[in-house]
Amino acid sequence: MKNHILIVGAGLCGTLLAIRMAQRGYRVSLHEKRPDMRSTDIAAGRSINLALSNRGLKALRLAGLEKDIIKECIPMNGRMLHFETGELRLSKYSGREGEYINSVSRGGLNISLINKAEAMDNINIVFNSNCLSVDLEKASAVFQDADTKKKTEVNADIVIGTDGAGSAVRRSLMARTTQLLFNYSQDFLRHGYKELSIPPTEDGRYRIEKNALHIWPRGTYMIIALPNLDGSFTVTMFNPYDGENGFNALDTKPKVQAFFEEKFADILPHAPTLLEDYFANPTGNLGTIKCYPWQAFGKTLIMGDAAHAIVPFYGQGMNASFEDIVVFDEVLDQHEGNWEKVFTTFQDIRAKDTNAIADLAVDNFYEMRDGVTNPDFIKKRSLEMQLEQNFPEYYSKYSLVTFNENLSYSQAKEKGRKQDEFLLDFCANNPIENIDLKEVFQMIKKELS
Amino acid sequence: MKNHILIVGAGLCGTLLAIRMAQRGYRVSLHEKRPDMRSTDIAAGRSINLALSNRGLKALRLAGLEKDIIKECIPMNGRMLHFETGELRLSKYSGREGEYINSVSRGGLNISLINKAEAMDNINIVFNSNCLSVDLEKASAVFQDADTKKKTEVNADIVIGTDGAGSAVRRSLMARTTQLLFNYSQDFLRHGYKELSIPPTEDGRYRIEKNALHIWPRGTYMIIALPNLDGSFTVTMFNPYDGENGFNALDTKPKVQAFFEEKFADILPHAPTLLEDYFANPTGNLGTIKCYPWQAFGKTLIMGDAAHAIVPFYGQGMNASFEDIVVFDEVLDQHEGNWEKVFTTFQDIRAKDTNAIADLAVDNFYEMRDGVTNPDFIKKRSLEMQLEQNFPEYYSKYSLVTFNENLSYSQAKEKGRKQDEFLLDFCANNPIENIDLKEVFQMIKKELS
Numbered sequence: 041m042k043n044h045i046l047i048v049g050a051g052l053c054g055t056l057l058a059i060r061m062a063q064r065g066y067r068v069s070l071h072e073k074r075p076d077m078r079s080t081d082i083a084a085g086r087s088i089n090l091a092l093s094n095r096g097l098k099a100l101r102l103a104g105l106e107k108d109i110i111k112e113c114i115p116m117n118g119r120m121l122h123f124e125t126g127e128l129r130l131s132k133y134s135g136r137e138g139e140y141i142n143s144v145s146r147g148g149l150n151i152s153l154i155n156k157a158e159a160m161d162n163i164n165i166v167f168n169s170n171c172l173s174v175d176l177e178k179a180s181a182v183f184q185d186a187d188t189k190k191k192t193e194v195n196a197d198i199v200i201g202t203d204g205a206g207s208a209v210r211r212s213l214m215a216r217t218t219q220l221l222f223n224y225s226q227d228f229l230r231h232g233y234k235e236l237s238i239p240p241t242e243d244g245r246y247r248i249e250k251n252a253l254h255i256w257p258r259g260t261y262m263i264i265a266l267p268n269l270d271g272s273f274t275v276t277m278f279n280p281y282d283g284e285n286g287f288n289a290l291d292t293k294p295k296v297q298a299f300f301e302e303k304f305a306d307i308l309p310h311a312p313t314l315l316e317d318y319f320a321n322p323t324g325n326l327g328t329i330k331c332y333p334w335q336a337f338g339k340t341l342i343m344g345d346a347a348h349a350i351v352p353f354y355g356q357g358m359n360a361s362f363e364d365i366v367v368f369d370e371v372l373d374q375h376e377g378n379w380e381k382v383f384t385t386f387q388d389i390r391a392k393d394t395n396a397i398a399d400l401a402v403d404n405f406y407e408m409r410d411g412v413t414n415p416d417f418i419k420k421r422s423l424e425m426q427l428e429q430n431f432p433e434y435y436s437k438y439s440l441v442t443f444n445e446n447l448s449y450s451q452a453k454e455k456g457r458k459q460d461e462f463l464l465d466f467c468a469n470n471p472i473e474n475i476d477l478k479e480v481f482q483m484i485k486k487e488l489s
Numbered sequence: 490m491k492n493h494i495l496i497v498g499a500g501l502c503g504t505l506l507a508i509r510m511a512q513r514g515y516r517v518s519l520h521e522k523r524p525d526m527r528s529t530d531i532a533a534g535r536s537i538n539l540a541l542s543n544r545g546l547k548a549l550r551l552a553g554l555e556k557d558i559i560k561e562c563i564p565m566n567g568r569m570l571h572f573e574t575g576e577l578r579l580s581k582y583s584g585r586e587g588e589y590i591n592s593v594s595r596g597g598l599n600i601s602l603i604n605k606a607e608a609m610d611n612i613n614i615v616f617n618s619n620c621l622s623v624d625l626e627k628a629s630a631v632f633q634d635a636d637t638k639k640k641t642e643v644n645a646d647i648v649i650g651t652d653g654a655g656s657a658v659r660r661s662l663m664a665r666t667t668q669l670l671f672n673y674s675q676d677f678l679r680h681g682y683k684e685l686s687i688p689p690t691e692d693g694r695y696r697i698e699k700n701a702l703h704i705w706p707r708g709t710y711m712i713i714a715l716p717n718l719d720g721s722f723t724v725t726m727f728n729p730y731d732g733e734n735g736f737n738a739l740d741t742k743p744k745v746q747a748f749f750e751e752k753f754a755d756i757l758p759h760a761p762t763l764l765e766d767y768f769a770n771p772t773g774n775l776g777t778i779k780c781y782p783w784q785a786f787g788k789t790l791i792m793g794d795a796a797h798a799i800v801p802f803y804g805q806g807m808n809a810s811f812e813d814i815v816v817f818d819e820v821l822d823q824h825e826g827n828w829e830k831v832f833t834t835f836q837d838i839r840a841k842d843t844n845a846i847a848d849l850a851v852d853n854f855y856e857m858r859d860g861v862t863n864p865d866f867i868k869k870r871s872l873e874m875q876l877e878q879n880f881p882e883y884y885s886k887y888s889l890v891t892f893n894e895n896l897s898y899s900q901a902k903e904k905g906r907k908q909d910e911f912l913l914d915f916c917a918n919n920p921i922e923n924i925d926l927k928e929v930f931q932m933i934k935k936e937l938s
Contacts, residue, residue, distance in 0.1 A: 206666075217655075217774070218774075221677035221678075221679060221730070221774060221776075222675070222677070223674075223675060223676050223677055224673070224674065224675050225672075225673065225674035225675075225676075226671070226672060226673050226674075227672050227674075228670040228671070228672055229670075230670065281670070325666070325667075325670060327670075
């Protein structure tokens, strides 16, 4: 029998990690603070629907789960833009066939993974088990049962914290003021988000295009909607906290109604429960967390959102966490048996990539809000579609990040930003009708070489 | 009687703030975690001596304390560089007369301020009073007595946290995960520091030049020494933690002795207690802390190191904290009576400047270690001396930060970096003997305009 691994947090990353480690022959204890989500509804108006794409699918494939999970997904071929004028425009994610992202319910996916994990002999799942602290050198942690309040110490060979943006394991790393030199940053956007919904029609059909990620871009304000299997859409509004129509100001039903009538009149017919949703659901923060190191003493490691929480605007949060598992598995192939080497190699390979996607996700917040209505940006997207259709080896920045899982995030960021700079400059100074696409493609290749 | 102000932390910033607020007529409660430093030696091998300069002096002047404090100071006219060859070179801080910095003991200065504060009727100082938490909205805090362990709640009109880099007040801001959107970063250098000492000669004289800040630059390693009134020097060594001669590796007396013989042989004759000091004193971390906002609800504010801890390489940590008080006092002149307005105005003016000095201080770490032995840098310093001697309106970056207290840190950073870039480029491409200084000065002015 191999080592005993204690995993703190049975969200998406922790549960998939548990499955993969169990497949490799380890004994896994998986502790989760919340109750079993199969018997309790815990999302409760807090979910931004997820967009599962290539990097996440690669991790599911590694664990042999891709085919099962894809059944729960709805392909989204592009962004359906809803302009204030009522005009609709589909901006495809890729000019190539078969490149799309997948709308999936966070809760549904998590339950599927929990079911898989529970079926494995060498995984022991404990719910309602709140991690109070980790002994970094001993690889042990103290948990408190949410019901009985009883405290238990669990000892293992290593501890991996996959307990999300508010990680208790990371808190134990941060509390260590000697030796680790623990760098940390948390950085919030001045915008928050709130979940709303678009139900199915009475006969169970989708009220708006099923196979798209819908965006209502309104400068400072933005709403998005992702399809669910039951015909509904999970809607998320992004508003600043401050200012005339900020979340802090929109505090009565008449004010919210007036705001939607002014800015999002085209949503109102589809959202009969808008006002109830608005006041029933909490307003969430949007923050980026970076830190380093991710490991201590070859005994304790953090992974996923615990190590690198990002804003949701590239649809890469879950994909990045799942990709952690792919990278961790590759490092294990090389250094299995020496945890310190595994942990330090993993963090050194991975932190620069998760920093890169964190930055790209913040960029995309501004691009989604403002860029999609900018004429040069629209020209650029159109030109990139043509390039992708005609030159299969051409990838836009979005495609590099989303559909090119063999390129790291940091490489995608560097290459993508260079391309964007060139193309935006080109589009600002040239018409894009009847141009020699091959010449443009050669120019980009030269720019990148 | 005006409002009651609760100040948490009676270090340099908190005590000077208490004095100034009492002078303005407020009732002040000043709580300090540590025992009264007048009866206990609490520095205990942890002090980097301080360099008091114009910005700090301006704050002392505001409180009418400059003349008293300056008596405890030793002027340092420049950096005395000790090269590995044994060569000595004085690099003056300014080409103008009367521009120097002042070596002062942290403990001595703090005691002087405590004595002043204690003599005022409307300041109540409580030692051994450890802040456990702050109720941000209520402007109250819970303290625990270090001896009796008794907990007391103190209520005030406002709370100001001047409790240093490990601030408990800031922890209460950070714990508030809603509303505040509290941005925070802590960033450690991979170097640590350790206090050593050079005692006076047997007849009480200084063993090395009194009126200088001594530097032994050795690439990755660096030692500095600042004079004390008793003829001794407080010495600080800066080493990386890792690597062949890092703090982690230098763990036996023979190893430390061999390291000094190889790298710092010229210090050995002056440091008879080197090995005792090395193993008696702790190794400290060097970190930068930035955060925002500094205030909550117009009731709670942080200031000084609690809001902006910086590395010591520009000699500006205390000066920046004292300058906070000058700026706060100016904002009070405008908005007294409206704490929320005072706090938000203060943080919005001040945070960009403390961010600027934080960045400059990290820059100077690399400049002090490496730059002072770089030929172009040496030419540049020499050229700048000539410029300052001939054109009183010319200020080097160092002088802008240190001697030009009417320019903000962010302005000094911007102007200073531009000048440096120009001058380093100039020195790399031109001889500086027999040049037309006036022409160079005109070129710089043009560069900046």
